[in-house]
Amino acid sequence: MDKLLEVKDLKKYFPIKGGFFGRTVAEVKAVDGVSFSIQRGRVLGLVGESGCGKSTAGRVILGLNPKTGGEILFDGENLAQVSKSRQRELRRRMQMVFQDPFSSLDPRMNVSEIISEGIVAYKLCDTRAEIEDRVNELMEKCGLFPEQAYRYVHQFSGGQRQRICIARALATNPDFIVLDEAVSALDVSIQAQIINLLKDLQESIGLTYLFISHDLNIVQFISDEVAVMYLGEIVEYGTTEQIFSNPRHPYTVALLSAVPAFTREEKANKHRMILEGDLPSPYDMPKGCRFAGRCPYREAVCEEEKPVWTDRGDGHYCMCHRPQL
């Protein structure tokens, strides 16, 4: 199998400073031992609630935040061990699209400057004319009109801005893009347009995506594999089909049942599992299973011992004490 990205036991702890000398008094374990891999040309959906560490995981993979521990292998090369120049080359092939198309674009730059920044930084084009051609090509590919190249960001709507963000990410010819809630801030009718664009690009360029989202309907539509995160850990991993039709972890079950029913049929077949309480605070992590406090099936062992990551058949992994689930 051709793994484009492999993440092994990735950890990211944020220190909490306190006291008179600003010493580190505690740590928030935002990502705590996450491992997964993505095959070339596939889409991995990473789902979870706010604060579960899914965005942090995406940022750490790209090196936007330094990692605390673990390994990241991109196309077989360990990012931490290669030379600086090689690292720079590998980074060119990994890009990101952020959630908020309003704050992730510089208001003082016009569209052409925004898109060409990466091209210039990596010296991918030699002449100005080439850069201009490349920008126009990217804009067309993303559904924008080349005549808008010298406009500023405030003249665009949310959906168009997200297209600019995608064009910017594509500028350096990446193989892999982290999409961090890339459609969450958009209106319903615009969301569908952007999702289709992402699918088109994936097929025509052969991109690999890490699709981070909390919207399960969209994740299901776009992903080949899905990983469910809860408090810094992946609790379940499998193909989209496995996760959505046969969820094994109680958290995944609850998450799926929390999606509002839509048609009369869905409403009739629905067994909603309402979870009690909120996420526990990340500085004071439970000793055993992190989900134990909200789990309706918890037993004594759940609060004492950490469950192990086991294969439940056909590459469907789950971290839960209950074998029947």
Add this chain to the structure above:
Amino acid sequence: MSEKKTDMPAAGQEPLLRVSHLRVSFQTDKALLCAVEDVSFDVRKGETLGIVGESGCGKSISCMSILKLVQGENVRYENGAVLFEGEDTLSMTDKQLQKIRGRKISMIFQEPMTALNPLYTIGDQMGEVLKLHTKLSKKEIWDRCCEMLEKVRIPNSREIMLRYPFNLSGGMRQRVMIAMALLTNPELVIADEPTTALDVTIQAQVLDVMKDLQKEYGCSYIFITHDLGVISEMADRVVVMYGGRVCECAATDTLFEHPYHPYTRGLIASRPYRGMKTDRLPVIPGNVPSLNNKPAGCPFHTRCPDAMDCCREAFPEETAVGEGHTVACWKYAKK
């Protein structure tokens, strides 16, 4: 409000609230921008009316106008009436309005972070509502607040009353908002995107609490959201808005099973669902028009797959297409 809607089943009595031909504009340096053009709907006793639409369609403005909460020098209530218990709230003075606001009609806002005052404890903020609207003693107020917090399933309510908003999580804050809105046992609660800022599992909890309270108190809800799933779960009837106008209105199941308006159809089709066969989503082309260059005629005609010449000229009349189902589209207009 057209005659057709009042023919609806179970509409023997007067509706609790009737918004008719509401028109709200904002005066800017350059032009008068019309956010809500001609909006009519009514809310019956004990029902939940859902209002869906994308950002800028005027859904929040029309609902805030019910209590005249859209205020300022540049706001113009140009036309229309909001009849609540037979009285027009738009022509009331502030003093008269104050008797209704928070007492008979209350609101739940989207951002529980900004809607609660960070400088006061939960108990102070909740108590204020009762201090203004009732003659209860301090002790009674305190007890009533605690009781209400328990109703929205906040454990150890007595302790929470002494906490500040920043001590609580998003879901808890939103439940405090709900408790606050229902303290005075209002007739109508306007919930403006109450669960948009929350995670799905927390959203499920909050919706569940809201449904239970409705059963207990028999209040009506106006539920504003852009999430079709939430609407389908909560609402009895739905109003779909686009560009400051109502384009379709029907009972929830009818609307989702047999949508008429091309916009409603597009919205429903573009939502991914489990077991979808296609690998591309059907889309509504184009962008949501901005207020300062709204197209003439039907505001949707620029994006509509079925647009005709007449769509560019005038906005269509509301037409009844089924029991309690009206649509404003030239395709269905009676010639």
